[in-house]
Amino acid sequence: MSTTINRRQFLQTSGLTGTGLAFSLSIGGCANLSRADTAHAWQANAWLEITADNTVSFYLHRTEMGQGTMTGLTTLIAEELEVSPEFINVKTSSVHANYVHPDYGLQITGGSSSTSSSWIPLRTAAATAREMIRRAAAQRWNTTIDNVQIADGKAHFKDISLPYGDFIDIAKHLSIPTVSLKTPEQYSKIGKPGIRLDAPMKSKGTATFGIDAAPASCLKATLVRCPVIGGTAKSWKTNGAQDMPGVKKIVEIHNGIAVIAASWWQAKEAAKAITVDWNMPPFSALSDDTILSGFRDALANNSGKVARDDGDIEQALDDAEQVIEAEYYVPYLAHATMEPMNCSVILTDNYCEIWAPTQGPDIAAVAAEHASGLRRNQVTVHTTLMGGGFGRRLNQDFVEEAVLIAKHSGLPIQLIWSREDDIQNDFYRPSALVRFKAGIDKTGNVSCLSHKGASPNIMPYTFKEAAGAVLPAWLPDGMVKSIASLGPTIYGDVLLDATSVEGIADSCYQFDHFHARHVQHDPGLRVGYWRSVGHSFNAFFMESFVDEIAHESKQDPYSMRLSLLSEHPRMTAVLKSVAQHAQWDKTKAPSVFQGIAVHHSFNTSVAMLAEISIENNNNDRIRINKIVCAVDCGQTINPDIVKAQMESGIIFGLTQALKGKITIRNGAVQQSNFHDYELIRINEVPEMDIHIIDSRAAPTGVGEPAVPLVAPALANAIFAATGKRQRSLPLSLL
Numbered sequence: 001m002s003t004t005i006n007r008r009q010f011l012q013t014s015g016l017t018g019t020g021l022a023f024s025l026s027i028g029g030c031a032n033l034s035r036a037d038t039a040h041a042w043q044a045n046a047w048l049e050i051t052a053d054n055t056v057s058f059y060l061h062r063t064e065m066g067q068g069t070m071t072g073l074t075t076l077i078a079e080e081l082e083v084s085p086e087f088i089n090v091k092t093s094s095v096h097a098n099y100v101h102p103d104y105g106l107q108i109t110g111g112s113s114s115t116s117s118s119w120i121p122l123r124t125a126a127a128t129a130r131e132m133i134r135r136a137a138a139q140r141w142n143t144t145i146d147n148v149q150i151a152d153g154k155a156h157f158k159d160i161s162l163p164y165g166d167f168i169d170i171a172k173h174l175s176i177p178t179v180s181l182k183t184p185e186q187y188s189k190i191g192k193p194g195i196r197l198d199a200p201m202k203s204k205g206t207a208t209f210g211i212d213a214a215p216a217s218c219l220k221a222t223l224v225r226c227p228v229i230g231g232t233a234k235s236w237k238t239n240g241a242q243d244m245p246g247v248k249k250i251v252e253i254h255n256g257i258a259v260i261a262a263s264w265w266q267a268k269e270a271a272k273a274i275t276v277d278w279n280m281p282p283f284s285a286l287s288d289d290t291i292l293s294g295f296r297d298a299l300a301n302n303s304g305k306v307a308r309d310d311g312d313i314e315q316a317l318d319d320a321e322q323v324i325e326a327e328y329y330v331p332y333l334a335h336a337t338m339e340p341m342n343c344s345v346i347l348t349d350n351y352c353e354i355w356a357p358t359q360g361p362d363i364a365a366v367a368a369e370h371a372s373g374l375r376r377n378q379v380t381v382h383t384t385l386m387g388g389g390f391g392r393r394l395n396q397d398f399v400e401e402a403v404l405i406a407k408h409s410g411l412p413i414q415l416i417w418s419r420e421d422d423i424q425n426d427f428y429r430p431s432a433l434v435r436f437k438a439g440i441d442k443t444g445n446v447s448c449l450s451h452k453g454a455s456p457n458i459m460p461y462t463f464k465e466a467a468g469a470v471l472p473a474w475l476p477d478g479m480v481k482s483i484a485s486l487g488p489t490i491y492g493d494v495l496l497d498a499t500s501v502e503g504i505a506d507s508c509y510q511f512d513h514f515h516a517r518h519v520q521h522d523p524g525l526r527v528g529y530w531r532s533v534g535h536s537f538n539a540f541f542m543e544s545f546v547d548e549i550a551h552e553s554k555q556d557p558y559s560m561r562l563s564l565l566s567e568h569p570r571m572t573a574v575l576k577s578v579a580q581h582a583q584w585d586k587t588k589a590p591s592v593f594q595g596i597a598v599h600h601s602f603n604t605s606v607a608m609l610a611e612i613s614i615e616n617n618n619n620d621r622i623r624i625n626k627i628v629c630a631v632d633c634g635q636t637i638n639p640d641i642v643k644a645q646m647e648s649g650i651i652f653g654l655t656q657a658l659k660g661k662i663t664i665r666n667g668a669v670q671q672s673n674f675h676d677y678e679l680i681r682i683n684e685v686p687e688m689d690i691h692i693i694d695s696r697a698a699p700t701g702v703g704e705p706a707v708p709l710v711a712p713a714l715a716n717a718i719f720a721a722t723g724k725r726q727r728s729l730p731l732s733l734l
Contacts (some may be wrong), residue, residue: 068641228278243260322439593720649703
């Protein structure tokens with residue numbers, strides 16, 4: 001059955017107004033740019049432009065950071081427009097209200113939602129343009145629309161075939177029709193393997209990342225920073241740095257001393273000569289021990305906020321034949337993107353132009369506005385490709401720094417963070433501590449589950465930066481900053497930050513009595529969104545503890561999960577898939593063990609099984625043989641990309657499970673580069689066996705859902721092998 005979209009619905013989903021599809025994209029908020037109809041171009045809608053020479057351009061409104069968004073979203077356009085994805089010229093969109101994410105109210109890329117949020121709007125935009133071309137062709141050929149066929153970027157009538165570009169003069173004056181979207185049976189591109197559109201330019205080295213995007217006039221800048229995030233300079237000495245080769249200027253900004261030079265290496269070498277006496281922030285006495293003890297005190301002395309309350313947990317625990325208790329802990333983690341933070345700036349008295357690898361171009365525009373002292377309509381943001389994002393590039397501190405350096409120096413600059421800057425000045429994945437209780441009844445079944453966790457909230461840090469992008473641009477800067485400063489109060493004292501409890505409060509497990517509670521406790525180290533956010537630790541907590549329950553109650557971990565998920569067929573389907581493909585119920589060699597886990601995040605169900613073996617010839621070290629993964633993400637757009645994202649998530653999750661840990665001493669992050677903040681290496685990656693559940697449901701997220709399951713699947717396998725339960729990360733394979 002086809003999906004029919006009428007004119008009103010299309011206007012609502014595309015953000016278009018006015019007569020017909022002629023659409024003037026006036027960047028009133030962030031750039032003096034207009035994409036209006038001309039004699040040679042038809043601006044079909046916010047995403048599509050067709051020119052007289054038959055160039056079809058798609059304005060990509062989400063950022064490509066390796067996850068395949070460019071290819072996936074272009075495929076949606078290509079499917080309904082009846083062209084191949086390779087035929088489409090993909091351009092990066094500007095900052096505009098039409099591109100705001102419907103769920104977040106910001107023009108951001110995150111939450112594994114680029115495809116799901118664009119599923120209807122982009123196909124509708126393309127189908128509408130297609131049908132208007134058909135109508136224009138029918139009008140030109142003086143026939144009915146039913147006699148006009150559309151295929152391969154051309155309109156066909158009898159023995160006549162002409163490209164779309166030949167009809168734009170007529171199409172631009174037509175009204176918006178009601179369109180029907182294709183059914184799955186009609187798909188010729190959706191659901192089929194296809195090449196990555198960004199692969200050729202990345203393979204050839206012609207892709208433009210943020211670090212490549214600086215205009216030729218930009219000098220290079222680096223920043224001497226306080227070893228503790230948030231420190232400011234009390235006094236400083238250049239010690240001759242200003243006279244070193246290539247150095248152009250040295251200036252102070254709010255959080256450090258900037259050195260500007262002809263090359264980045266010259267700036268970095270000169271920065272080594274500068275000495276600074278720092279004003280330390282309040283948490284400069286923070287250490288790993290005080291972080292953990294602070295969490296424990298918070299759990300003991302603060303009731304927190306209720307996130308879920310099914311049944312009567314206290315009575316159920318009292319009535320239980322057996323109560324199982326456990327405490328779990330995870331450390332802070334860095335994002336460690338391959339491309340470090342960077343931003344290029346050209347600033348004058350009248351405009352600010354920036355080039356940045358950002359996941360939030362509208363938030364970047366606000367950061368530039370505030371730092372420069374200009375108005376929003378004087379700021380232009382050019383969003384580039386990025387060498388990994390993982391949530392880090394939702395925060396725009398690097399944009400603010402770059403604009404401030406340009407402002408104080410009066411020079412066009414490109415700020416590039418060193419790897420040490422990047423590791424030691426992150427918005428970290430929160431550390432968290434949780435305590436569980438579960439009750440087992442007389443029949444041996446789990447009757448109830450109680451959870452209480454403590455962690456810092458992410459939203460206060462995000463709200464501070466993002467508020468300006470949500471609020472009207474005409475509000476005074478001081479008022480915007482005042483509202484933004486309310487983040488800690490709103491999300492600390494009033495509202496529950498849902499990311500702290502996601503994966504637990506919304507768990508699919510069916511316990512008759514289920515209570516979840518969260519205590520907000522912030523040790524002071526700033527935190528941000530990290531690939532899979534709260535699911536990254538809550539899946540480890542929940543799936544490890546559910547495994548404990550199974551073993552303590554003498555139940556098979558797989559079978560018990562199936563019984564607790566009987567009302568969730570998509571979850572049971574992925575669980576059955578990994579069990580079948582990994583032969584869960586088959587007898588294994590004496591040295592081979594398996595652990596299983598299942599989780600629902602970003603509207604996607606994933607199950608994972610880790611198979612390990614004990615290497616008796618290597619001091620009984622544990623070897624990871626294989627990871628089996630099954631995913632139900634609804635309708636796949638490109639199965640190759642889904643598989644790649646599952647594999648990517650597994651590799652990312654292996655770093656969390658086996659290596660990732662940020663440690664703090666006297667408020668300072670101790671790790672500095674990949675020698676002491678290791679990522680999983682190619683030779684350490686096990687065999688990965690990915691299975692995609694066939695589905696015709698609307699597509700859901702794939703960029704993050706595999707990440708959370710690696711740690712619990714491995715932890716459960718290690719317990720099966722050793723009988724020892726590891727309740728903190730990273731795990732030990734010794």
